[in-house]
Amino acid sequence: MGLKGMEIEMDIEEMIFGGKAVGEYEGQRVVTSYGIVGQRVQAKIKRVRQTHLEANTLQVIDKSPVEIEEACPHSGTCGGCSLQGVSYQWQVESKNEQVKALFSERKLVPSIWHKPVKSPRIEGYRNKMEFSFGNQERGGQLTLGMHQRGRRYDVVDTAHCNLVDEDFRHIRTATVTFFRERQVQPYHKISHNGTLRHLVVRKAAFTSEIMVNLVTANAPELLVNEWKERLLSLELGGDLASILWTVNNQVADTVQSDHIQCLYGKESIRESLLGLNFTITPFSFFQTNSYAAECLYEIATSFLSETDQNVYDLYCGLGTITQLMARRASKVTGIELVTEAVQQARKDAQLNGFENCSFIAGDVKETLDQLPGKPDALILDPPRAGVHHKAMADLLAMKPEKMIYISCNPRTLVDNLEQATAAGWHIESAQCVDLFPNTPHVECVVLMSKKEAN
Structure with a gap:
């Protein structure tokens, strides 16, 4: 039986810049998609090279001794923060x-x-977050968050993301709740059906001005204005200075603009450095x-x-x-x-x-x-x-x-x-x-x- 497709267990012995990790299986070097030194992981071999094996990490079996802190509740599924739970030093x-x-x-x-x-700052430090609309499970409810680790299309509902502050979380939750109530569907990257693509939130760290940009394939203007009013009703720590609606009908899964409309405030925010x-x-x-x-x-x-x-x-x-x-x-x-x-x-x-x-x-x-x-x-x-x-x-x-x-x-x-x-x-x-x-x-x-x- 060939090694490709085989599931193995191994200890992570080394980390490579960019998030990959290295272990050993039957005397061969294995480079896998993620891992922390000291973890024992289950991995699936995807490619056999002359010098090493390439694998995808499926799950962490045993934690590393350096994992001493509580991680974000999404850390097991979200692909964003692979070093959570490890001391910052x-x-x-x-x-x-x-x-x-x-x-x-x-x-x-x-x-x-x-x-x-x-x-x-170690948590709540990001001044920009690009959330994606999708479904965590096929046929499941609308989700808004980050792509699931190792899965290109599934989106994890990151309601408690630690990289952003409370204002980001309030805006994210209010947005996904609003569109769930109206049963608006996410844009499907393969069929190109659906409406909702991204929610981009920026908050200037030193002026606290907030910009929210809803990116859709198409949507009735009345609906986005109702969404705008939902945001304006929120109690936020920062100043909601800009609410934008961007229409993007391109096939590529990137935030870009065919048309942008300012629904509230101004089309920019100010930061001080x-x-x-x-x-x-x-x-x-x-x-x-x-x-x-x-x-x-x-x-x-x-x-x-x-x-x-x-x-x-x-x-x-x-x-x-x-x-x-x-x-x-x-x-x-x-x-x-x-x-x-x-x-x-x-x-x-x-x-x-x-x-x-x-x-x-x-x-x-x-x-x-x-x-x-x-x-x-x-x-x-x-x-x-x-x-x-x-x-x-x-x-x-x-x-x-x-x-x-x-x-x-x-x-x-x-x-x-x-x-x-x-x-x-x-x-x-x-x-x-x-x-x-x-x-x-x-x-x-x-x-x-x-x-x-x-």
């Missing part, structure tokens, strides 16, 4: 060691590896943990000095880092692909009183020739895919004095760092900043220079 140290291992595999050796930075104000629009990117983002940005800006006259901030989004860097550098230019984000960044920079900020809308690979002169420093904060190889080569060829790389995906970070060190760059320092407690994810900020190592 252990989480941070484990993620730091996993990122170090990625560096070590590529022989990347920073002069200084700083201690990891903890999030100021390190004394600056930023405007968050429905589809703009903003770090999901404002508390830890302040720690991350303070580290990044500390790498600049008054001698840095010309700084480029690539993948700048709403210009958050651009404006914070403008406090220290003489001139900062941000580049961002999303035109809407660039337009908003320009407005916010003006409102924050910066005259040394400018922004270019376009792809980094295609706009480098528009940049004004040789940079003293480059700031990189790319999407999870990292910097395209050709774009990275062009950036390195610009020969700035220093490069500050902020990454939400250390796996692609080390790809770019390997390319940089091969071109003669030196990694001065690296540091993990935990923006995602109770999950396997972490941010990493790296300082590089063209100078020779001492």
Whole structure:
């Protein structure tokens, strides 16, 4: 009998960055979908490789000795937070060691590896949550929450999610109750029947302004206005500043807009970071943990000095880092692909009183020739895919004095760092900043220079 499809039991001996875990079965290395060191799990082998077996974890048989805290009641089924129940100190140290291992595999050796930075908040820290409508059981009642672990279409009703605060939970519960009462069906990803797709809730950590965005395939306007009134009747700790309705008739299961309508308030909310104000629009990117983002940005800006006259901030989004860097550098230019984000960044920079900020809308690979002169420093904060190889080569060829790389995906970070060190760059320092407690994810900020190592 072949190994593929076999169900096995094994002890988790190692964790790999990104949430996967490693055990052993009859002398063979097994990489499974999730697990915590010290657990005994049941797993199903899905693929046989030359060097290892790939598996999906089916269930945890015995807990790990490091699981010492009470987990969220959804932890057994929800696919969101695989490190719940583990002490936070252990989480941070484990993620730091996993990122170090990625560096070590590529022989990347920073002069200084700083201690990891903890999030100021461990629970209730998210300023955005994208809930999905669905059914936890086929033919069952409407659910609203997160996708079930290991199952692409089933949705767990996450009424008690610990990553968000009470206002998120009130809005989620009021919404799913409203549509259950009216027997409105979720949008089915295969048949494309049904109406309800997503509920996106944002709450600014430091201003408490709340935005709620209901995403549907189609819905009578009278119905969404009734839903709006239900939300306005809620007693919330924050300020419900924006209620939006987005129509998305695309096949892809992503939050996007064919049409958006403001049902109440305004089409944006305001957040404050390190004394600056930023405007968050429905589809703009903003770090999901404002508390830890302040720690991350303070580290990044500390790498600049008054001698840095010309700084480029690539993948700048709403210009958050651009404006914070403008406090220290003489001139900062941000580049961002999303035109809407660039337009908003320009407005916010003006409102924050910066005259040394400018922004270019376009792809980094295609706009480098528009940049004004040789940079003293480059700031990189790319999407999870990292910097395209050709774009990275062009950036390195610009020969700035220093490069500050902020990454939400250390796996692609080390790809770019390997390319940089091969071109003669030196990694001065690296540091993990935990923006995602109770999950396997972490941010990493790296300082590089063209100078020779001492």
